[in-house]
Amino acid sequence: xxxxxxxxxSTWQFKEFPESARRMRDLDSGDWKPATVPSSxxxxxxxxxxxxxxxxxxxxxxxxxxxxxxxxxxxxFDVPPSLLEKEQIEIIFDGLDTIAxxxxxxxxxGKADTMFIGHRFxxxxxxxxxxxxxxxxxxxxxxxxxxxxHRYGKLGNPPLRDPRSVYIRKASYQFGSVVGPALTGxxxxxxxxxEAGNAAKIENLHxxxxxxxxxxxDIRVALELQRINNYxxxxxxxxxxxxxxxxxxxxxxxxxxxxxxxxxxHIDRPFxxxxxxxxxxxxxxxxxxxxxxxxxxxxxxSEDFGVRTIHIEKSSGxxxxxxxxxSITFKGADWMPLSLLPGTETGYEQLLNRAKECQLNILxxxxxxxxxxxxxxxxxxxxxxxxxxxxxxxxxxxPDRQWFLNAVxxxxxxxxxxxxxxxxxxxxxxxxxxxxxxxxxxxxxxxKFYGKSIYHKLIPALLNELDPDRKYIPTRxxxxxxxxxxxxxxxxxxxxxxLSRSAGILPVKSVQAENSFKTLEKLAHGSSxxxxxxxxxxxxxxxxxxLPEYIWQSQVVQAREVKNAVEKFRADKxxxxxxxxxxxxxxxxxxxxxxxxxxxxPKALYYYTRRFFAPVLVTLLPxxxxxxxxxxxxxxxxxxxxxxxxxxxxxxxxxxxxxxEIPLRVSPFSKATxxxxxxxxxxxxxxxxxxxxxxxxxxxxxxxxxxxFYCPDKHFHWSIADIxxxxxxxxxKNAWDITLTSEVPVRxxxxxxPQPANISxxxxxxxxxxxxxxxxxxxxxxxxxxxxxxxxxTNQITM
Numbered sequence: 001x002x003x004x005x006x007x008x009x010s011t012w013q014f015k016e017f018p019e020s021a022r023r024m025r026d027l028d029s030g031d032w033k034p035a036t037v038p039s040s041x042x043x044x045x046x047x048x049x050x051x052x053x054x055x056x057x058x059x060x061x062x063x064x065x066x067x068x069x070x071x072x073x074x075x076x077f078d079v080p081p082s083l084l085e086k087e088q089i090e091i092i093f094d095g096l097d098t099i100a101x102x103x104x105x106x107x108x109x110g111k112a113d114t115m116f117i118g119h120r121f122x123x124x125x126x127x128x129x130x131x132x133x134x135x136x137x138x139x140x141x142x143x144x145x146x147x148x149x150h151r152y153g154k155l156g157n158p159p160l161r162d163p164r165s166v167y168i169r170k171a172s173y174q175f176g177s178v179v180g181p182a183l184t185g186x187x188x189x190x191x192x193x194x195e196a197g198n199a200a201k202i203e204n205l206h207x208x209x210x211x212x213x214x215x216x217x218d219i220r221v222a223l224e225l226q227r228i229n230n231y232x233x234x235x236x237x238x239x240x241x242x243x244x245x246x247x248x249x250x251x252x253x254x255x256x257x258x259x260x261x262x263x264x265x266h267i268d269r270p271f272x273x274x275x276x277x278x279x280x281x282x283x284x285x286x287x288x289x290x291x292x293x294x295x296x297x298x299x300x301x302s303e304d305f306g307v308r309t310i311h312i313e314k315s316s317g318x319x320x321x322x323x324x325x326x327s328i329t330f331k332g333a334d335w336m337p338l339s340l341l342p343g344t345e346t347g348y349e350q351l352l353n354r355a356k357e358c359q360l361n362i363l364x365x366x367x368x369x370x371x372x373x374x375x376x377x378x379x380x381x382x383x384x385x386x387x388x389x390x391x392x393x394x395x396x397x398x399p400d401r402q403w404f405l406n407a408v409x410x411x412x413x414x415x416x417x418x419x420x421x422x423x424x425x426x427x428x429x430x431x432x433x434x435x436x437x438x439x440x441x442x443x444x445x446x447x448k449f450y451g452k453s454i455y456h457k458l459i460p461a462l463l464n465e466l467d468p469d470r471k472y473i474p475t476r477x478x479x480x481x482x483x484x485x486x487x488x489x490x491x492x493x494x495x496x497x498x499l500s501r502s503a504g505i506l507p508v509k510s511v512q513a514e515n516s517f518k519t520l521e522k523l524a525h526g527s528s529x530x531x532x533x534x535x536x537x538x539x540x541x542x543x544x545x546x547l548p549e550y551i552w553q554s555q556v557v558q559a560r561e562v563k564n565a566v567e568k569f570r571a572d573k574x575x576x577x578x579x580x581x582x583x584x585x586x587x588x589x590x591x592x593x594x595x596x597x598x599x600x601x602p603k604a605l606y607y608y609t610r611r612f613f614a615p616v617l618v619t620l621l622p623x624x625x626x627x628x629x630x631x632x633x634x635x636x637x638x639x640x641x642x643x644x645x646x647x648x649x650x651x652x653x654x655x656x657x658x659x660x661e662i663p664l665r666v667s668p669f670s671k672a673t674x675x676x677x678x679x680x681x682x683x684x685x686x687x688x689x690x691x692x693x694x695x696x697x698x699x700x701x702x703x704x705x706x707x708x709f710y711c712p713d714k715h716f717h718w719s720i721a722d723i724x725x726x727x728x729x730x731x732x733k734n735a736w737d738i739t740l741t742s743e744v745p746v747r748x749x750x751x752x753x754p755q756p757a758n759i760s761x762x763x764x765x766x767x768x769x770x771x772x773x774x775x776x777x778x779x780x781x782x783x784x785x786x787x788x789x790x791x792x793x794t795n796q797i798t799m
Contacts, residue, residue, distance in 0.1 A: 002197075002296075002297045002298065002299070002300075003086075003195060003196065003197035003201060003298065003299045003300075004080075004082060004083045004086065004195070004196045004197070005193055005194065005195050005196075006077075006079060006080075006083060006193060006194040007191065007192075007193050008037075008075060008077060008091075008134065008192040008193055008194065009037045009038065009191050009192055009193075010036065010037065011034065011035075011036065011037075011075070012034075012035040012036070012037050012073050012074065012075045012188070013032040013033065013034060013035055013073065013074050013075070014032070014033060014035040014041070014044050014071060014072065014073045014074075015030055015031060015032050015033060015071070015072060016069050016070070016071060016072075017069070017070035017071055017072040017137055017138075018030065019070075024103065024106040024135065027072060027074075027135070032074070033048040034047070034048075035047075035073060037073075037075075037188045037191075037192060037343075038095070038187075038188060038189050038190050038191060038343040039187055039188065039189070039343045039344065040097075040185055040186075040187040040189060040341035040342060040343040040344055041066060041071055041138070041185050041186050041187045042063065042066065042183065042185055042341050043341060043343070043344055044187070045063075045066065051063050051066070053341075060181035060182065060183055063183070064182065064183070066183075066185060067140060067141070067142050067182075067183065067184045067185060068140055068142065068143070069140060070137060070138060070139050070140055071137075071138045071186055072135065072136065072137045072138070073135070073136045073138070073187075073188060074133060074134060074135045074136070075133070075134045076131065076132065076133050076134075077132050077134070078129065078130040078131070078132065079127060079128075079129060079130075079132065079194065081129060083194070083196045084127065084128075084129060086124075086196035086197055086198055087124075087197070087198045087199070087228050087229050088122070088124065088196065088197055088198070088201075088228040088229070089122070089123055089124040089127055089194065089195075089196040090120050090121060090122055090123060090194070090195050090196070091104070091109070091120070091121050091123050091134075091192070091193075091194050092118060092119070092120050092192070092193050092194070092195060093112070093118055093119045093120075093188070093190070093192050094118045094190035094191045094192070095115060095118065095188070095189045095190030095191075095342070095343075096112045096115060096119060096136070096138075096188060096189070097115040097138075097170065097185065097186050097187050097188075097189045097342050097343070098112070098113065098114065098115040098138075098141050098168060098169065098170040098186065099112070099113055099138065099139040099140075099141055099144045099168070099186075100112040100113075100136050100137065100138050100139070100186075101136070101137045101139070102121065102134070102135070102136050103134070103135040103136075103137075104123050104126045104127065104132065104133070104134055104135075105126050105127075105128065105132060105133055106133075107125075107126045109121045109122070109123055109126065113168070113169065113407070114169035114170075114407065114411060115169065115170050115171065115189070115342070115370060116169050116370060116371055116392055116411050116415070117371075117410075117411050117414040117415065117418075118190070118414075123194070127194075136188065138186035138187070140184075140186075141168055141170055141174075141184045141185075141186065142164065142184055144168060145164035145165065145167050145168045146164055148164075148167035148168070149163060149164045149167055152167065152399065152401065155396070155397035155398070155399065155444075155450045155451075156396070156397045156443040156444030156446055156450065157443060157444040158395060158396035158397065158437075158443055158444075159437075159442055159443075160177065160178065160395045160396070161175065161177075161394070161395055161396040162175035162176060162182070163396075165396070166396050166397065166398045166399065167399060167404075169392070169407065169411065170184070171337065171342065171368065171369050171370045171392070172367075172368045172392070172394045172395075172396075173337070173340075173368045173369060173587070174342075177368060178590075178592075179336075179583075179586065179587075179588055179590050179592045180340055180587060180588030180590055181340075181588065183340060183341070185341065185342075187341075187342065187343050188343065189342040189343030190343070190373065197228065197298060197299060198228060198298060199227070199228055199231045199233070199235075199292055199298050200225050200226065200227045200228055200231055200235055200290060200298055200299070201225065201226050201228065201290070201298065201299040202223060202224075202225060202288060202290050202299045202300075202301045203224045203225055203226045204223070204224040204417055205221070205222075205223055205224075205286075205288055205301045205303060205421070206220075206221075206222040206223075206224075206417070206420065206421065207219060207220070207221060207222075207286060207303060207305045207421045208220045208222070208420075208469065209307050209308060209309055209469075210264065211309065212270060212272060212307050212308065212309055212324065213324070213325070214269070214270075214272070215268070215269065216266065216267065216268055216269075216270070217266075217267040217270035217272075217307045218264050218265070218266055218267075219241075219264065219265040219266075219267065219305070219307065220262060220263075220264050220265075221239055221250075221252070221262060221263055221264070221265060221286070221288075222260070222261075222262035223237060223252065223260065223261055223262065223288065224259060224260050225254065225258075225259050225260070225290070226259070227257075227259065232256050232257045233256060233292065233293055234253070234254060234255055234256055234293045235253075235254040235258075235290060235291065235292060235293065235298075236251055236252065236253050236254065236290075236291050236293070237251065237252040237253075237254070237261075237288050237289065237290050237291070238250075238251055238288070238289045238291065239251070239252060239263070239265070239286065239287075239288050240286070240287045240288075240289075241265055241267075241284055241285070241286050242284065242285050242287075243271075243282070243283065243284040243285050244270075244271040244282060244284065246267065246284065248265060248267065250263055250265060267307070270307050271284075271307070272306075272307055272308055272324050273306025273307055273308040273381075273384075273423045274308070274323065274324065274384060275323060275328055275361045275362075275384045275385070275386050276356060276359075276360075276361040276383065276384040276385060277331075277359065277361055277384075277615060277636060277637075278323065278326065278328060278361075278384075278638075279384075279638075280384075281306060281381065281382065281383065281384030281423070282306065282307075283304040283305060283306050283381060283382065283423070284304070284305050284306075284307065285302065285303075285304055285305075286302065286303050286304075286305050287300065287301075287302040288300065288301045288302070303421050304378065304381060304382070305421060305423065306381055306422075306423025306424075307423075308323055308324050308423055309323070309324055309325070309469075310322070310323050310426055310469075310470070311471070312426070312427055312471035319577075320576030320577065321386075321426060321576070321578070326669075327575060327576040327669075328361070328386075328576070328578075329575055329576055329577070329578050329636055330361065330362045330386075330578025330579065330580065331359055331360055331361050331362065331578060331579060331613045332360055332361065332362035332363060332364060332386075332388070332578065332579070332580045332581065333355075333358075333360055333363060333364070333580065333581040333582065333583065333584035333595065333609075334363070334364045334366050334580070334581070334582060334583045334584060335363040335364060335365050335366060335372075335387075335584055335585065336366055336369060336583050336584070336585050336586060336587050336594070337366075337369040337370065337587045338351070338585070338587065339587055340587045340588045340598075342370065345373065347600070348372075348373075348375055348376050348379055349379055350600070351584075351585055351596070351600065352376075352379050352380065352383055352385060353383075354596065354600075354602070354606070355385060355584060356383055356385065357610060358584075358595070358606060358609040358610050358613060359609070359610060359613035359614060359615070360385065360584070360609075360613065361384070361385060361386055362385065362386040362387065362388060362426060362578070362580075363380070363385060363386075363387055363388070363584060364387075364388035364390065364429075364476070364580060365387055365388065365389050365390055366390060366394075366432065366583075367390035367391065367392050367393055367394040367429070367431055367432035367476070368392075368394040368395070368432065369392070369587075370392060371389075371392070371415055371418075371419075377419060377422045377424060377425075378422075380422070380424035381422055381423050381424045384424075385424060386424055386425075386426040387422075387424045387425050387426060388426060388427055388429060388580075389419065389425055389427070389428055389429065390429045390430075390431070390432055390476065391412060391415070391428065391429065391430055391431065391455075391459060393430065393431035393432070393434060393451070393454065393455070394431065394432045394433070394434075395432055395433050395434060395437060396434065396437075396443065397434070397438075397443055397444075397449070397450035397451055398434075398450060398451035398454060399450065399451065400450055400451050400452070400453055400454070405453070405454070405458060408454055408458060409458055409462065412458070412459055412462050413462050413466065416428075416462060416463060416466045416467050417466060420466065420467040420470075425470060426470070426471070427470055427471040427472065427473065428459075428463060428467075428470060428471070428472045428473075429472070429473050429474075429475065429476050430454070430455030430456075430459050430460075430472070430473065430474040430475055431454075431455050431474070431475050431476070432475070432476050433475065433476060433477055434451070434455070434475055435455070435474060435475035435477055436475070436477040438452075455474040455475060456474055459472070459474075460472055460474075536557045536558075536561065537553045537554060537557055539557075539712060540553070540556075540557055540560070540712050540713050540714065541553050541557075541712075541713055541714050541797055542714045542797060544797075548792070549792070549797065552748075552750060552792055553797075555603045555604035555605070555763075556604050556748050556763065556794075558593070558603075558604065558605055559603070559604035559605040559607070559608035559763065560608070562581065562605060562608065562609075562612075563608050563611075563612045566579050566581075566612045566613070567612050567617065567619040567621075567706075568619075568621060570612075570617055570619075570634050571617075571619055571621060571632035571634065571671075575634075575636075575669060575670065575671065579613075581595075581605075581609070582594070583595070584596065585600065586598045595609060602759075602762065604748070604750075604762075604763045607761060607762050607763045608763065610761075611706075614704060615635070615636045615637045616633070616634070616635055616636070616637060616641055616666075616696065616703050616704040617632075617633070617634040617636075617704060617706075618631060618632070618633050618645070618694055618695075618696050618704045618705065618706050619631070619632050619706055620632075620677075620692065620694060620706065620708040623674075623676075627682065627683065628676070628677065628679060628682040628683070629677045629681065629682040629692070629708065630674040630675060630676055630677065631645055631647070631662075631674070631675040631677060631694060632671070632672070632674055632675075633645070633664065633666050633671065633672040633675070633696065633704075634666075634671050634672075635666040635667070635668065635669065635670055635671070635672075636669065637668060637669070638668050638669065639668055640665060640666065640667055640668055641664065641665070641666040641696065641698075641703060642664065642665045642666075642698060643664055643696055643697050643698035643699075643703060644661045644662060644663055644664055644696075644697055644698075645661065645662040645663075645664045645675060645694065645695075645696055646659070646660075646661050646694065646695045646696075646697055647659065647660050647661070647662070647677060647681055647692065647693070647694050648692070648693045648694075649680075649681055649684060649690050649691070649692055649693075650690065650691055650692075650693055650745060650767065650768060651689060651690050652688075652689045652690065652691075652716065652717045652718060652719050652744065652745065653689075653719055653744060654719070654743050654744045654745065654768035654769070655768075657684070657690055658678075658680050658681055660677075660678060660681065662675060664696060684710060687710030687711045688710075688711050688715050688716055688717050689716075689717050690710065691707060691708065691709045691710065691716075691745065692707065692708040692709075692710075693705070693706075693707050693767055694706050694707070694708070707747075707765055709747075713747070713794050713797065714797075716794075718747075718794060718795040718797075719744040719745075719795065720744075720795065721742045721743075721744050721746045721766075721793065721795045722742070722743065723740055723741070723742045723746065723749075723766070723791065724739075724740070724741040724742070725738065725739075725740055725789065725791075726738065726739040726740075726741075727785050727789075729782065729785055730775070733775070733777060734777060734778050734780075734781065734782060735757075735775050735776055735777040735778060735782065736753075736775065736776045736778075736782060736785070737773070737775055738751075738773070738774050738775065738776060738789075739771050739772070739773050740764070740766060740771065740772045740773075740774070741766070741769065741770070741771045741772070742766045742768065742769075743768055743769060744768055744795075745765070745766065745767060745768055746764070746765065746766035746793050746794075746795055747765050747793060747794040747795070748763045748764070748765070748793055748794050749762075749763065749764040749765070749766060749791060749792070749793040750762060750763055750791065750792050750793065751764075751774070751776075751789055751790070751791055752789065752790035752791070752792075753776050753778070753789060754783050754787045754788070754789065754790075755778060755779075755780070755783055756778070756779045756780070757776045757777055757778040757779060758776070758777045758779075759774060759775075759776050759777075760774045760775040760776075760777075761774045762774075
């Protein structure tokens with residue numbers, strides 16, 4: 001009697017939907033081409049040799065004809081006899097993009113009009129043993145949205161959005177944005193399967209930590225069932241919780257006609273789930289088996305579950321996140337879709353590992369994209385990465401007509417139930433920036449706030465019912481007016497933070513940095529971004545001589561300005577106040593703020609973030625108007641930091657001009673009192689020929705380090721650096737171990753390997769006669785050691 005499943009992904013066929021087609025047999029003729037599912041229509045067309053996606057990214061007009069067409073996909077399949085015998089048979093689509101009509105064996109079984117949730121249809125009356133044909137017609141999303149816009153009218157005047165996009169529940173970036181071209185497309189972008197069962201099935205499993213501490217934990221397990229064909233007999237569930245040496249079992253009974261039941265699991269000495277940097281993100285495994293009264297297995301469900309409490313609270317003028325009773329400092333960034341084309345996402349684990357390397361403990365799932373695949377949330381649970389989950393409403397008014405509100409209610413309820421069991425979800429957010437855009441009049445002169453009830457009534461009411469323990473904020477705002485959000489913000493141009501009245505989570509928005517040289521060569525737009533870059537480069541550098549130098553300067557400027565903002569914020573604000581940067585990753589070839597470009601290659605900001613978000617930070621900041629420097633030390637670890645603060649003034653030529661050592665002890669999760677530096681170290685005789693190096697040392701171990709330059713690079717008298725570069729092959733790791741040494745200081749040394757590779761550290765500062773060791777891990781076999789590395793640094797820039 002157990003539920004059966006049949007996957008329908010992999011090989012399909014597709015073609016343009018003929019305008020003349022009136023009956024299903026009209027589709028039989030024509031040139032059907034092979035397709036892979038999950039995928040996007042663009043990747044299907046490219047595999048068929050009809051378009052070139054890579055060539056079109058620099059001029060998306062070349063393939064935008066695709067968006068004007070209707071497309072059709074089909075698959076033929078057989079099913080085993082045992083599946084046909086089940087009382088209920090359904091087909092499940094985890095992701096359809098977006099306006100779809102679905103037929104099975106020439107019978108219309110359902111329609112879809114949102115890509116944000118899955119779809120489930122009854123197919124038992126139409127399914128047969130062999131020769132089944134599943135057909136899906138995708139209607140042009142542009143044409144569908146056009147019709148709705150014509151019927152209901154334009155809502156305001158959104159500066160960043162296609163006005164059609166708000167009428168269709170589809171990722172807004174697909175209609176074009178400041179970070180990517182308009183490629184609306186369509187496709188089966190997630191898995192398809194058939195599920196069949198008897199008597200009853202588990203419709204929803206809700207796991208909730210009622211309370212926990214180091215001694216005990218209580219977990220509420222709530223089940224919602226669907227009874228098939230009005231089956232009303234008694235049922236029972238066996239609940240098993242394992243992990244960390246625990247093997248706890250409990251039985252839950254359902255009386256006749258019962259659809260819901262719950263129980264509480266009690267754990268002694270639990271292993272708690274902690275965010276990265278605060279402990280182990282331990283996960284228990286919970287398995288539920290649904291059985292008939294005679295013991296026959298009907299269905300199963302399982303979850304990996306983290307035992308933890310999380311609260312976002314405001315007290316004493318600050319907002320802080322408290323996990324398991326401990327204040328957590330957010331170190332975060334925005335998570336963007338993995339790909340411009342839904343259905344082509346790969347590499348969740350690779351990117352999340354990079355986020356961990358950057359010390360990030362929270363990612364904001366951006367409202368302009370879509371809800372990620374289940375694997376993403378599972379990995380965040382496993383890695384201890386918290387999530388700020390936006391609902392998908394971005395930078396525009398949305399309809400408040402009843403048909404739209406009904407669709408949103410269904411969508412939001414489905415998403416809440418789908419994600420609420422994940423320990424990683426820290427808070428929900430209603431929209432991206434809509435409230436502040438409305439208040440500033442940037443969405444139009446009409447005073448009406450279209451869609452306001454979605455974020456201020458509909459969603460909070462659903463969360464209060466379905467997930468009452470988590471924090472909800474109506475909007476993510478760059479203005480923080482009336483404390484509508486948890487954030488205080490910086491201005492758009494690179495500068496030190498300009499905080500609002502409410503200190504909380506600081507999103508640092510800084511100058512945008514270009515992608516790699518090859519990417520930038522394909523771009524011919526982004527003038528406003530280029531202007532921002534130019535203004536900041538002028539402050540630091542002389543004009544670049546060529547395009548590679550221009551790219552290097554822009555990336556370094558972005559990284560330094562964000563570094564200045566974050567270090568000042570961490571030093572000035574109480575522990576528990578966090579920083580949210582801009583985008584972590586990028587999905588399109590564009591000039592943008594992301595740490596990683598569309599090819600997932602790190603920019604300078606990626607390496608800088610690893611340093612300024614390090615658990616132990618030492619930084620130097622001027623003291624008010626005096627200009628004297630004070631050292632600030634922040635310890636975000638559970639262990640005390642002891643040792644000495646070593647301060648050295650180093651000449652451009654390499655010699656030590658002055659030095660001092662100051663004993664230091666910083667308690668766990670605390671900050672040291674600001675340390676006054678001698679005037680001789682704060683005000684050198686010639687600031688164009690010296691800089692300051694600070695380092696926290698314990699015996700011979702360096703715990704944290706930083707540098708302070710007294711003047712912009714263009715005024716510093718850089719010495720020519722003769723860098724000694726030693727390469728040792730590391731055959732076990734498919735890598736090169738590299739040691740770099742210079743007799744003079746070198747700043748922001750960028751290393752570019754001869755072929756694709758991961759670099760353990762980059763945009764380096766070399767101190768005189770102090771070797772720096774890095775590793776270059778090649779994706780394929782390493783080239784010969786004699787193959788030259790490209791290196792570039794501030795020392796090579798002249799007038």
